[in-house]
Amino acid sequence: MSRPKDAITRYKTVSRLNHWLTGLCFVLLMLSGLAMFHPYFSWLSFLFGSGQWMRAIHPWIGCLMIASFLGLFIQFWHHNVWERRDTEWVKNIDKVLAKKEDEVPEVGRNNAGQKGVFWAMALLVPVLFLSGLVIWEYYFGHATSIEAQRVALLIHSAAAIGAILVWIVHVYAALWVKYSMRAMIRGWVTPGWAWKHHRAWFRELVDTGSRGPEPNPRNRAP
Amino acid sequence: MADLQSQNYIRRSATTMTPPTTRSNVEEVAKLIDVSRCIGCKACQSACMEWNDLRPEMEEFQGAYENPHDLNPGVWTLMRFAEYENDHGDLEWLIRKDGCMHCEDPGCLKACPAPGAIVQYANGIVDFISDACIGCGYCIKGCPFNIPRVSEKDHKSYKCTLCSDRVAVGLEPACVKTCPTGAIMFGTKADMKDWAEERIEELKERGFENAGLYDPAEVGGTHVMYVLHHRDKPSLYSGLPDKPHISAVIGLWKHVLKPVALAGIAFAALGAFVHGIVSGPMEVEEEDEAEARKEMERRAKS
Ligand code: HEM
Ligand code: SF4
Numbered sequence: 271m272s273r274p275k276d277a278i279t280r281y282k283t284v285s286r287l288n289h290w291l292t293g294l295c296f297v298l299l300m301l302s303g304l305a306m307f308h309p310y311f312s313w314l315s316f317l318f319g320s321g322q323w324m325r326a327i328h329p330w331i332g333c334l335m336i337a338s339f340l341g342l343f344i345q346f347w348h349h350n351v352w353e354r355r356d357t358e359w360v361k362n363i364d365k366v367l368a369k370k371e372d373e374v375p376e377v378g379r380n381n382a383g384q385k386g387v388f389w390a391m392a393l394l395v396p397v398l399f400l401s402g403l404v405i406w407e408y409y410f411g412h413a414t415s416i417e418a419q420r421v422a423l424l425i426h427s428a429a430a431i432g433a434i435l436v437w438i439v440h441v442y443a444a445l446w447v448k449y450s451m452r453a454m455i456r457g458w459v460t461p462g463w464a465w466k467h468h469r470a471w472f473r474e475l476v477d478t479g480s481r482g483p484e485p486n487p488r489n490r491a492p
Numbered sequence: 493m494a495d496l497q498s499q500n501y502i503r504r505s506a507t508t509m510t511p512p513t514t515r516s517n518v519e520e521v522a523k524l525i526d527v528s529r530c531i532g533c534k535a536c537q538s539a540c541m542e543w544n545d546l547r548p549e550m551e552e553f554q555g556a557y558e559n560p561h562d563l564n565p566g567v568w569t570l571m572r573f574a575e576y577e578n579d580h581g582d583l584e585w586l587i588r589k590d591g592c593m594h595c596e597d598p599g600c601l602k603a604c605p606a607p608g609a610i611v612q613y614a615n616g617i618v619d620f621i622s623d624a625c626i627g628c629g630y631c632i633k634g635c636p637f638n639i640p641r642v643s644e645k646d647h648k649s650y651k652c653t654l655c656s657d658r659v660a661v662g663l664e665p666a667c668v669k670t671c672p673t674g675a676i677m678f679g680t681k682a683d684m685k686d687w688a689e690e691r692i693e694e695l696k697e698r699g700f701e702n703a704g705l706y707d708p709a710e711v712g713g714t715h716v717m718y719v720l721h722h723r724d725k726p727s728l729y730s731g732l733p734d735k736p737h738i739s740a741v742i743g744l745w746k747h748v749l750k751p752v753a754l755a756g757i758a759f760a761a762l763g764a765f766v767h768g769i770v771s772g773p774m775e776v777e778e779e780d781e782a783e784a785r786k787e788m789e790r791r792a793k794s
Binding site: 462477 | 788
């Protein structure tokens with residue numbers, strides 16, 4: 271389907287590019303990291319040419335990801351400020367999963383699940399970055415004590431597993447809620463989609479005569 | 493040096509399969525370093541470089557007898573010199589040949605993420621298979637003795653091989669062959685322990701009442717053992733660990749986090765899959781579009 275006339279923009283082109291760059295980095299880091307974490311995944315090293323190449327490239331992809339994630343953070347943090355209705359939403363998570371979204375409070379730009387994913391990543395990515403630097407043998411092998419590196423390695427792998435779990439939730443939610451993938455790939459959603467999943471955001475846009483992604487500030491009610 | 497086909501593996505890094513084990517008549521070996529007989533001549537250090545074709549870069553003089561000042565990718569064994577003033581006010585020169593201890597329970601191998609990059613042969617020797625090494629440096633974090641060193645040139649980790657290539661064809665390690673005082677001996681672990689016992693008796697008779705064998709049980713014993721005159725204080729010998737053990741952090745990482753993580757990831761993926769199949773996707777219906785249109789029109793009118 272090409273973009274309908276009444277479509278609402280949910281993500282600007284810059285945000286989408288930024289999101290997928292971050293996502294690409296994350297998936298590559300996950301695959302190479304898992305290959306070093308458990309022998310079940312060792313075979314994944316072939317995706318990177320060899321174990322040596324994988325070990326060498328992983329931290330560099332990490333550096334790219336932290337920069338890319340910073341871009342996402344700057345663009346998205348204000349969509350993710352926690353509100354009272356988010357707590358209500360979390361308490362009714364069973365209804366959400368049972369597709370009874372009408373029975374939970376209206377959702378703004380992001381629902382509590384999306385906010386949770388955002389803040390979890392906002393915590394885990396910097397932790398991964400900093401612990402990753404400590405265990406980066408080539409550049410920082412002599413910068414800290416071996417004991418510090420042991421602890422960093424444990425933190426890095428635990429944070430990685432945490433991030434992977436969050437990522438699974440994130441990906442599943444995107445697949446489960448139909449057309450949210452299209453929103454992130456092509457940028458737009460239908461008014462019905464916005465009405466159903468992000469009603470408070472939809473009302474805000476309509477009230478201010480905006481086609482998204484942000485409400486029109488000039489028309490905001492005083 | 494590729495792996496030695498003539499030897500069984502009893503351990504292989506990052507592997508879940510059983511390594512080849514058909515050769516069943518293998519005796520455990522050990523190197524015994526009798527510190528009380530060592531004169532610090534460094535012949536063993538030279539022999540190691542000679543046999544293994546190592547030519548480490550020349551360093552600056554650091555004001556001590558150690559030369560070079562630490563182990564490095566081209567220095568697999570190093571004489572360390574400590575000056576110790578004993579209770580009688582006498583100076584003792586404690587000289588220790590440092591290098592891989594060939595632990596029965598090797599922390600380096602436990603930490604290693606590269607399949608087959610670290611192996612342990614049935615005779616007890618722990619060997620780094622450079623070809624498979626990826627240069628991550630995890631072995632450094634696993635080792636209780638601070639032994640492995642990663643080369644900045646080829647990004648491979650190196651340490652003493654206990655001359656696994658020589659031992660495989662029935663020769664003793666190069667350092668053993670060269671030692672002029674017989675301070676380094678090599679044989680089956682059982683024989684070396686017997687030898688050590690005799691020597692320790694002698695030392696006790698000579699007044700070293702704390703003489704003893706360093707074969708630390710915390711790492712399951714080692715295949716390089718020391719006879720120490722001060723077995724009660726191993727740290728006197730340039731920081732030989734009193735109770736060497738694989739860090740508890742490494743245990744948490746490999747024994748707790750690994751299985752918990754796998755279970756967690758499998759559980760999350762399975763949960764998502766089942767929910768997806770049972771509930772089906774969350775779709776936008778025609779009524780939603782109609783409601784949305786109504787809202788937009790209402791707004792356009794006002
Ligand atoms: C953000 C910047 C990151 C940096 C600088 C970084 C750096 C590193 C380094 C230096 C290592 C050791 C191996 C090597 O030298 O390649 C490593 C291992 C690893 N990384 Fe990262 N990393 C980052 C992000 C991530 C992310 C996002 C994930 C997963 C989602 C991840 C998962 C792992 C895992 C699982 C390991 C193996 C740990 C183990 O063996 O237990 N890393 N990382
Ligand atoms: S001394 Fe260190 S490098 Fe040698 S076997 Fe033990 S853990 Fe491995």
